Amino acid sequence: MTSVLAIDNLSVSFATPDGDVEAVTDVSLSVEAGECLGLVGESGSGKSQTFMAAMGLLAENGTANGHISLDGLDLLSADEKKLNTVRGERIAMIFQDPMTSLTPHMKIGRQLSEVLIEHQGVDKETGRRRALEMLDRVHIPEAERRLDMYPHELSGGLRQRVMIAIALMCEPEVIIADEPTTALDVTVQAQILDLLMEVKANLGAAIVLITHDLGVVAGLADRVAVMYAGRIVEQGSVADTFASPVHPYTQGLLDCTPSLDVETEALETISGQPPNLQSLPTGCSFHPRCPHVFDRCQTERPLLERTPSGQSKACFYNGAEAG
Amino acid sequence: MSDPLLQVRGLKVHFPVRTGGVFVGQHTPLKAVDGVSFDLNQGETLGVVGESGCGKSTLGRAVLQLIGATDGVVSWLGTDLTSLNKKELIAARENLQIVFQDPLASLDPRMTAGDIIAEPLRNYRPSLTKGDRRKMAEEMMERVGLLPRMINRYPHEFSGGQCQRIGIARAMILRPKLVICDEPVSALDVSIQAQVVNLLMDLQRDFGLALLFISHDLAIVRHISHRVLVLYLGKVMELADKSALYATPRHPYTQALLSAVPIPDPMKERNKDRILLTGDLPSPLSPPSGCVFRTRCPRATSICAETVPGLESAGEGHEVACHHWRD
Structure with a gap:
C-alpha cells in the first residue's frame, strides 16, 4: 500500500534570542490508509512539532525544512490559502x-x-x-x-x-491525535480510546497518535516510532517494539514505566536528565544516559538503520559490549 | 504494633459555593471530603487514588490543616490538629511536610536552591548559624541526588525532575515523620518519574518516614504504597492492603479504575477485559442520592439510590462501601 502522508527529512528549528534551536532533525515517517502510527517521546522530543509542521501550525519563529507530502501535495511549500482547503478537509x-x-x-x-x-x-x-x-x-x-x-x-x-x-x-484521510487523552481521567480516557478504535475500524483513515503513554500506544497503534532529542531512534511494529525493543532508550522507557500487570521491587530508571536542545551532546544524543555507551557513541552519530528483525534503530550497540 | 502516627476520623471538608442567580443565589455546600477515616503508621505509605475532583488533594491539605476541616478529627500522635491554635499548629507541622505537584510553581523563583531547602531550618531551628544551615542544605542536596555545587542556582535553572528533588529536600530537611506527597510525579516525564519514586522509597526506608501518597496513577501507587484508599466524590469507596486491592478489588469503582489503566504490552492490552463506565463524574455540588457512584455503576440497583452504603469489612484490613460487593 502507498502512504497517505509521507514526511521526508524534516527539520524544524526555532529562532530564539539565544540562537536557533533545532526541535526536529532529519525525521522521515509515513502512514498508510487504515493504519495507526504511534509516535512516542518525552516532553521536548519533537513529536508534536513534527506534525505541527505538517499542519502548517508552527509558531511564528519556527521554520521547517524537508518534504511533507499528503498524497503528492507538498504541505511545506503550500501557501496559506492552499493549506486552508486541505486542513480540516483532508x-x-x-x-x-x-x-x-x-x-x-x-x-x-x-x-x-x-x-x-x-x-x-x-x-x-x-x-x-x-x-x-x-x-x-x-x-x-x-x-x-x-x-x-x-x-x-x-x-x-x-x-x-x-x-x-x-x-x-469531512472524513479526512489523515487524523493527527496529539495526546488526545492526556488531560482526561483514566475512566474517561478508556472511553475515548474505545471511540478512537471505533474510528480506526470504521473510517479507514490514517491515524497518527502522538503520546508519552506507552500503554495508550500498546492498545491502539499498529506501528510505533520513538523520538529522542528531535530524532527518531527506533521504529517498528507495535508487537516487535514492545516485545523486543532494539534501542536502549526504548528499552529504558519500557522498563521505567510501572505497569499493573507486573510487580517490581525498585523501578528501573534512565539515569540523568533529558537533554537540553540548545547544547546537545556530541555523537548520539542519548549517550550520556545510555547503559551501553562506548567510545564511538560519543563522537559519531548513529543513523536510523534497519535491523535483521525488520525494525529500525539509530544505535551502534548490537548486543555485544564495545559494539 | 505501636499507635498510629495519624488517625483521621470522619473528616469532612465542605466549601460553601454560591449557586443560582445573582439575586436569588444561595449557598450550597460542596462536599470535597465527606466523612473520610483512616490510620497511618510509622514508616508506612498510604496511597490515595481517585479521579480529578474526588477530593484527594483537599484531603491531603486538610490533614496538614492548610484547609480547615468542617468536621471530624485529625489526630497526630494523639493531638487533634483541628483543635490547635495557629501557633500550636505551626509547631506541630515541624513533623508534617508536603511535596506539591508542580515542581517549578511550588518553589519561590527569587530564592536560590540552598535558601529554599534551608528555609524550614530558619523557622524551626533559629539557633543554627548561616554556615550550619548551608552545610545541612548541602548534605540534603547530596542525599536527594542534587549536586551540592548547584546550591546558589535559582529554580528556573533546574529541570522539572531536579526542582522536584529540591521540593523533597525542603520537605526532608527537618527530618519529619510524615510527608504528604500530592501528585509529586504527575508533571514529570516517565524516565524522571521512576527516579523520584525510587528516591521517595529510599528516604522512607532510611528515615522511617510515613508517606501519604496522593496520585491518580494507579500503577505508581501500587508500586510505592503499602495500603491504598480509593476516593470517589469525597467518599471512601475502598481501603485495603495493596496486594488485596490490586488482586481482589471488591468495589465496582476500583474494578473499573483498574481495568481502565492501559497496560504497556500490546497482547495484554488488546485482550484484557475492560469495564467501561458510562458518563462522567457527577457534579460534586449535586451528588447522586444514596451511593455516589451509582450513576456510573454497572451493578447499581434500587437500594443504591436509597441508602448510602457504609464501609463493610471484606477481609482483614479490607473495607468496602458497596451494597453489592458480595455479588
Whole structure:
C-alpha cells in the first residue's frame, strides 16, 4: 500500500534570542490508509512539532525544512490559502486540551457545521443535520441539546468527543491525535480510546497518535516510532517494539514505566536528565544516559538503520559490549 | 504494633459555593471530603487514588490543616490538629511536610536552591548559624541526588525532575515523620518519574518516614504504597492492603479504575477485559442520592439510590462501601 502522508527529512528549528534551536532533525515517517502510527517521546522530543509542521501550525519563529507530502501535495511549500482547503478537509488534528482548543463563545453545533460550510459549501440546515449525526456517531448523549451548548457547559470527556467529531466532519484521510487523552481521567480516557478504535475500524483513515503513554500506544497503534532529542531512534511494529525493543532508550522507557500487570521491587530508571536542545551532546544524543555507551557513541552519530528483525534503530550497540 | 502516627476520623471538608442567580443565589455546600477515616503508621505509605475532583488533594491539605476541616478529627500522635491554635499548629507541622505537584510553581523563583531547602531550618531551628544551615542544605542536596555545587542556582535553572528533588529536600530537611506527597510525579516525564519514586522509597526506608501518597496513577501507587484508599466524590469507596486491592478489588469503582489503566504490552492490552463506565463524574455540588457512584455503576440497583452504603469489612484490613460487593 502507498502512504497517505509521507514526511521526508524534516527539520524544524526555532529562532530564539539565544540562537536557533533545532526541535526536529532529519525525521522521515509515513502512514498508510487504515493504519495507526504511534509516535512516542518525552516532553521536548519533537513529536508534536513534527506534525505541527505538517499542519502548517508552527509558531511564528519556527521554520521547517524537508518534504511533507499528503498524497503528492507538498504541505511545506503550500501557501496559506492552499493549506486552508486541505486542513480540516483532508487532514485534521485532535488536540490535547479540549477546553482551550474549542472556541469558547461559539455553540457546539456551529463549531461542527462550520467545517462543512467552509469546505463543502453546504447550507446551514444541512450543516446542522450532519453535525447532529456526527455527535451521535461519537456517542454524545442528548446530542440535539448539546448542539446549542457552549464548550464550558460540557465535561472534559464530552469536549474531547466534540473535538473528535469536528475532526471527523469531512472524513479526512489523515487524523493527527496529539495526546488526545492526556488531560482526561483514566475512566474517561478508556472511553475515548474505545471511540478512537471505533474510528480506526470504521473510517479507514490514517491515524497518527502522538503520546508519552506507552500503554495508550500498546492498545491502539499498529506501528510505533520513538523520538529522542528531535530524532527518531527506533521504529517498528507495535508487537516487535514492545516485545523486543532494539534501542536502549526504548528499552529504558519500557522498563521505567510501572505497569499493573507486573510487580517490581525498585523501578528501573534512565539515569540523568533529558537533554537540553540548545547544547546537545556530541555523537548520539542519548549517550550520556545510555547503559551501553562506548567510545564511538560519543563522537559519531548513529543513523536510523534497519535491523535483521525488520525494525529500525539509530544505535551502534548490537548486543555485544564495545559494539 | 505501636499507635498510629495519624488517625483521621470522619473528616469532612465542605466549601460553601454560591449557586443560582445573582439575586436569588444561595449557598450550597460542596462536599470535597465527606466523612473520610483512616490510620497511618510509622514508616508506612498510604496511597490515595481517585479521579480529578474526588477530593484527594483537599484531603491531603486538610490533614496538614492548610484547609480547615468542617468536621471530624485529625489526630497526630494523639493531638487533634483541628483543635490547635495557629501557633500550636505551626509547631506541630515541624513533623508534617508536603511535596506539591508542580515542581517549578511550588518553589519561590527569587530564592536560590540552598535558601529554599534551608528555609524550614530558619523557622524551626533559629539557633543554627548561616554556615550550619548551608552545610545541612548541602548534605540534603547530596542525599536527594542534587549536586551540592548547584546550591546558589535559582529554580528556573533546574529541570522539572531536579526542582522536584529540591521540593523533597525542603520537605526532608527537618527530618519529619510524615510527608504528604500530592501528585509529586504527575508533571514529570516517565524516565524522571521512576527516579523520584525510587528516591521517595529510599528516604522512607532510611528515615522511617510515613508517606501519604496522593496520585491518580494507579500503577505508581501500587508500586510505592503499602495500603491504598480509593476516593470517589469525597467518599471512601475502598481501603485495603495493596496486594488485596490490586488482586481482589471488591468495589465496582476500583474494578473499573483498574481495568481502565492501559497496560504497556500490546497482547495484554488488546485482550484484557475492560469495564467501561458510562458518563462522567457527577457534579460534586449535586451528588447522586444514596451511593455516589451509582450513576456510573454497572451493578447499581434500587437500594443504591436509597441508602448510602457504609464501609463493610471484606477481609482483614479490607473495607468496602458497596451494597453489592458480595455479588
